[in-house]
Amino acid sequence: MAFDLFLYIADLIEKKYNKYFMHHSSADDYLLYFPHPPASTLSQWLEESNRITRHILENIPAADHIVPQLHILNPPLWEFGHLTWFHEFWVHRGGQVSNPSFMVDADHLFNSSEIAHEDRWSTPMPSLDSLLEYNLNVISSTQELLCKPIDNKAAYFIQPSIFHQDMHNEAFAYMWQTMGRPMPFLPLSDRSLSNENKQTWIHFPESSLEADSHQGSGFIFDNEKWAHTINAPSFDISSSPVTNAEYLTYLESASNLSQLEPAAPPKHWKKEDGLWFERFFDEWLPLDPLSAVRHINYFDAQHYCKVNGLRLPNEHELTILISQKSTAWQPSHLWEWTSSPFSPFPGFSPDPCTDYSLPWFNGKYQVLKGGSLYTPDRLKRAAFRNFYQPNRSDHFCGFRTCLL
Template sequence: MTTEPAIGGEETLRTAIAAELGRARHRSIALTESVDDSDLTRQHSPLMSPLVWDYAHIGNQEELWLVRDVGGLVPLRSDIDELYDAFQHARADRPALPLLSPDEARAYVRGVREKALDVLDRTRFRGRRLVAGGFAFHMIAQHEQQHAETMLATHQLRMGEPVLHAPAPPSASALPETTEVLIPGGPFTMGTDTDPWALDNERPAHTVFVAPFLLDTTPVTNAAYAEFIEAGGYRRREWWTETGWAHRSRAELRAPLFWESDSDGSWWRRRFGVVEPVPADEPVVHVCAHEAEAYARWRGRRLPTEAEWEKAARHDPIDGRSRRYPWGAAEPTAEHANLGQRHLRPAPVGAYPRGATPAGVHQLVGDVWEWTSSVFRGYPDFAAFPYREYSEVFLDSGYRVLRGGSFGTDTSMGRATFRNWDHPIRRQIFAGFRCARDVSPGEWA
């Protein structure tokens, strides 16, 4: 449920929504205007859409929900709905469609936003669930930011000179004193009923019992992962699941995506057009779930379940309540987490001591999405809203849950209830992991 604002608070909410929509659009424009039109229409990988498709799709979703549904206005371009329906055409097939040209896409997206802001000005945030608390506007702002991260991943797959630039992340300032911490067993509240930004798969709130377990205080670093490679991690079958080994063999995996080894055994990576040595102290990124599981087995560990991850990120050991963020209720800032494309890379482990949990777990939010061992499923009493295609059609279909967000994830999705999912073989996403393990009897006093 959402809380309807008092009449006097509607203008404050309206102003905040307009700011969020504007911030999302500023990022989309930066990601599309940084390349020429030929780059916008080119498919840089069959895994991804042309950038111009993503941009027009953003506008089409905004038109469908804000202009037509919430606003009740006539369509600007109902003739293109099928072209930009993500379920009608596979990504690999989209370059062959009669897509809007870059100039047409820009004009369309601009026209939709003008009408959407007119709708925002006259919308009362009460009554219908879609508009109560500004839900539809929140949903569209998050949708655009999700596609911005997708477009950022397309930029990473793009060949050519660097076109994106950002300052380096902060250096490590407070490395954890221990490599793992105990997360006590017991019940906690998973999901939410009240967060106005929460999407359908984050709802409803429900009680989950989690047995005590040990969790790494930081994500697995590049240096640690390189040790796995040097120990024969990609050659030794015993560390891999049957499915994982079959994929490793078929895809000829040898190292994280974008890594290459030098003649002397040192590792290099390509990052947004820059070729550089692999930084030892950054979380490893661009690994699939099968690689994460193989590493964890090699270390005598496992991946955490989704419930374990959320308990570690949200459970307040003092009052037993579930927090919105690992550090508490404060909105994420540049001192809490590496979010929002402030930097174009993960930060070294230990770079955000203010973002740690009370138990001392660092960087659960930002830097890299973290693979879990859980299949993407709906919570008890899950109900699709406002459309099945956001979550429901993906449930129980073999997708693996990722948590926490990456350096490319917007702060609006930095809450610890947010759920992401993808095929366990995917590596183009900004995904890493951390390890967990069961507590042995008598091990932890």
């Protein structure tokens, strides 16, 4: 009996310690993400990101306020309200629901952790004008903060709020692409998708390297914690992403067509009078054979590799590649699939926004690296880990290959 009581007390102490340790780690870690950009730079980033968001919403026809209820989409007004709420909640309310919002019922309406995805279509939303005013109040308040130097804590909460908005701007872009709507905003990098360089295999010898992020290396997301040594066996990786021409050759190959369930063309491709076309937002363009193939899900990328006797790179291999000078390899202007499941690194602890990474370490997501035409350069860090469910192809995604 005494021994059982001892075990019970020990268990309580361990749980309390673990809870404290996780909270303590989170509270400390985000203050280690320095040096942070000066307030003037954060002000510029915020203005750029919010200008894009408001441009999208101010130019959306009323008929397009509602989109089909699909797991890959969100109602545009809800998405706009959510990204504004996120910024306000963390920057101006300290992550505390007890602190009042500029908008009544904002927590109930726009907290993505609380409102079920399917309920975002049926829950009455504020008007677009009300949401624009809410956004103006929140962003103006942050710009006032940035009129003077800020400390590490303020800089931390402002940065993920900007990056979160950047991600939602990109989500607007691939939602418009999915629905065949006109381009919502201009690409943020060179629109040229063609790869005119001859594909080669780049050899990397076996190496021991420190993967991911160090303390004091600037802002990071919690799933990048912390730098750890790994052994990377030698590998050979393609200098170029898989192109439309290569993917079409694969689709039309006997080895694919002989399968019980042969791979089908991407949903944004069509064939008319013997010619192939691909849709870019609301335009049907002749299929460019040299462009990186896009909107390919993880399973189809894996199948392409299997048929061709190749493999996908893991996230460390792709990180090694994209850390090299761009003259050595051809960017795809896409998020590129890796063979790595999205999982925590040694030393992981959640940051204050615990829902960013922790709920998705469930083996149902794959890591992607790189960035698309609609990803700002500030998010295109070699250590950044994007992640999506492997059956999704609506985002701007592609892949490159490694030799077996």
